[in-house]
Amino acid sequence: MRIALLGGTGDIGEGLALRWAYDTDHEVVVGSRDPERARGKAEEYETELDSRGIDRKITGFANEMAADRADVVVLAVPPYHVADLVAEIADRIDEDTLLVSPAVGMKKRQGGFDYNPPSAGSVTELVAETAPDEVPVVGAFQNLAADRLANLDVELELDTLVVGDDGDAKENVVSLAEGIEGIRALDAGPLANAAEVESLTPLLVDLALHNDGLHDVGVTFE
Amino acid sequence: MRIALLGGTGDIGEGLALRWAYDTDHEVVVGSRDPERARGKAEEYETELDSRGIDRKITGFANEMAADRADVVVLAVPPYHVADLVAEIADRIDEDTLLVSPAVGMKKRQGGFDYNPPSAGSVTELVAETAPDEVPVVGAFQNLAADRLANLDVELELDTLVVGDDGDAKENVVSLAEGIEGIRALDAGPLANAAEVESLTPLLVDLALHNDGLHDVGVTFE
Numbered sequence: 001m002r003i004a005l006l007g008g009t010g011d012i013g014e015g016l017a018l019r020w021a022y023d024t025d026h027e028v029v030v031g032s033r034d035p036e037r038a039r040g041k042a043e044e045y046e047t048e049l050d051s052r053g054i055d056r057k058i059t060g061f062a063n064e065m066a067a068d069r070a071d072v073v074v075l076a077v078p079p080y081h082v083a084d085l086v087a088e089i090a091d092r093i094d095e096d097t098l099l100v101s102p103a104v105g106m107k108k109r110q111g112g113f114d115y116n117p118p119s120a121g122s123v124t125e126l127v128a129e130t131a132p133d134e135v136p137v138v139g140a141f142q143n144l145a146a147d148r149l150a151n152l153d154v155e156l157e158l159d160t161l162v163v164g165d166d167g168d169a170k171e172n173v174v175s176l177a178e179g180i181e182g183i184r185a186l187d188a189g190p191l192a193n194a195a196e197v198e199s200l201t202p203l204l205v206d207l208a209l210h211n212d213g214l215h216d217v218g219v220t221f222e
Numbered sequence: 223m224r225i226a227l228l229g230g231t232g233d234i235g236e237g238l239a240l241r242w243a244y245d246t247d248h249e250v251v252v253g254s255r256d257p258e259r260a261r262g263k264a265e266e267y268e269t270e271l272d273s274r275g276i277d278r279k280i281t282g283f284a285n286e287m288a289a290d291r292a293d294v295v296v297l298a299v300p301p302y303h304v305a306d307l308v309a310e311i312a313d314r315i316d317e318d319t320l321l322v323s324p325a326v327g328m329k330k331r332q333g334g335f336d337y338n339p340p341s342a343g344s345v346t347e348l349v350a351e352t353a354p355d356e357v358p359v360v361g362a363f364q365n366l367a368a369d370r371l372a373n374l375d376v377e378l379e380l381d382t383l384v385v386g387d388d389g390d391a392k393e394n395v396v397s398l399a400e401g402i403e404g405i406r407a408l409d410a411g412p413l414a415n416a417a418e419v420e421s422l423t424p425l426l427v428d429l430a431l432h433n434d435g436l437h438d439v440g441v442t443f444e
Contacts, residue, residue, distance in 0.1 A: 109414075111411065111412070112411050112412070112415070114414065114415075115418060157444070161425075161429075186429055186432070186433050186436070187429075187432040187433055188425060188428060188429060188432070189333065189334050189425075189428040189429075189431075189432055190333070190334070192331075192336065193334070193336075193425065193428060195421075196337060196421045196422070196424065196425040197425065199417075199418045199421060200418070200422065200425075202418065203383075203410060203411075203415060203418040203419065203422075204443070206410060206411040206415060207383075207408055207409075207410060207411075207443055209411075210408075210409040210410065210411055211408050211409055214408070214443060217443050217444065218443070218444060219441060219442070219443055219444075220441070220442050220443075220444060221426070221429055221436060221439050221440070221441055221442075222379070222439065222440060222441075222442060
């Protein structure tokens with residue numbers, strides 16, 4: 001599959017790009033508002049993989065071009081850019097495109113972060129509202145520990161929660177996620193659960209701040 | 223310490239009563255609206271412990287009497303009873319009583335449960351609003367897998383998240399929680415984080431419903 005990581009120059013985008021390129025045969029495309037930056041990052045990822053003996057072609061484009069003909073589009077941008085980005089790529093995606101939302105709204109307060117969802121209730125629901133009706137939208141990858149994801153020396157052993165109202169789309173995202181070694185993807189129910197999943201992320205940030213030894217913490221369900 | 227488990231006849235109350243009696247030297251008191259029922263359950267817990275060679279005295283009282291002279295009061299009742307219960311015991315608790323809130327508001331929908339907090343934002347914040355100002359309030363034990371907790375044959379290996387605005391009170395609850403073998407207690411920040419912690423519980427219920435092998439699922443942070 002062709003996976004476009006829009007905002008693929010950020011931390012979660014970088015981690016997913018490296019892991020999918022390292023662990024799977026999917027074609028990885030990096031998107032950014034600035035195509036130069038996308039190309040630069042794509043080359044950086046290629047070099048990283050090459051240093052581990054993996055010869056992979058990773059390309060970089062402006063977001064709109066990166067989304068074009070992608071089977072999967074991951075919106076790895078800050079939450080306040082998500083709606084504009086979906087509008088920008090709307091005519092490049094259709095019912096065969098999996099649109100995946102990993103972003104989380106957070107607001108800094110003294111000593112930590114609060115969950116700060118958009119008025120749609122969650123970023124994932126905002127994506128579903130903004131995207132063309134026929135495009136299946138799935139929330140996933142919100143709670144991954146970004147630094148560990150981007151460090152190929154680290155074994156992950158992390159769970160990711162997948163929410164959505166389209167069962168087939170969710171199954172496809174579960175498979176995609178579990179293509180990455182050390183990630184287990186769990187079905188966390190409908191889109192309406194997205195806020196519960198997203199709000200775990202500021203909680204993880206606070207756990208890292210308040211407890212020794214929990215830097216870049218992730219979550220597992222047993 | 224003397225720990226009063228109000229609603230100690232319910233599932234989380236039962237688990238905490240058995241575990242504290244089994245793993246620690248704390249005095250465990252079971253509270254219920256119906257003192258007969260409290261005494262009956264207390265005896266049941268004694269019998270369960272006796273069958274494992276543990277000779278412990280567990281007493282049962284009406285909630286108000288159970289709270290009297292307790293060092294720790296755990297409000298293990300359904301969320302819609304919490305405010306009334308706190309009002310009922312208000313003159314039995316003071317600045318030396320640790321008031322612990324494990325309850326979570328949930329609402330059934332098709333195929334799962336939604337988080338359904340009271341207007342205070344969370345049950346824990348409702349407790350803090352209702353309790354006398356000088357009583358320290360801590361949220362904890364919301365996300366424990368109840369059946370595993372109540373089954374002394376099961377090794378727990380679970381995390382519990384502790385929220386509150388009083389650092390000493392939180393530390394005391396962390397110690398109490400970690401007195402139970404297999405529980406690790408993490409500082410999850412201020413009272414304002416209670417909703418994030420509580421909303422994990424309906425998510426766990428949904429994960430159990432939607433994924434094989436996750437019956438009575440708990441959570442760990444690594």
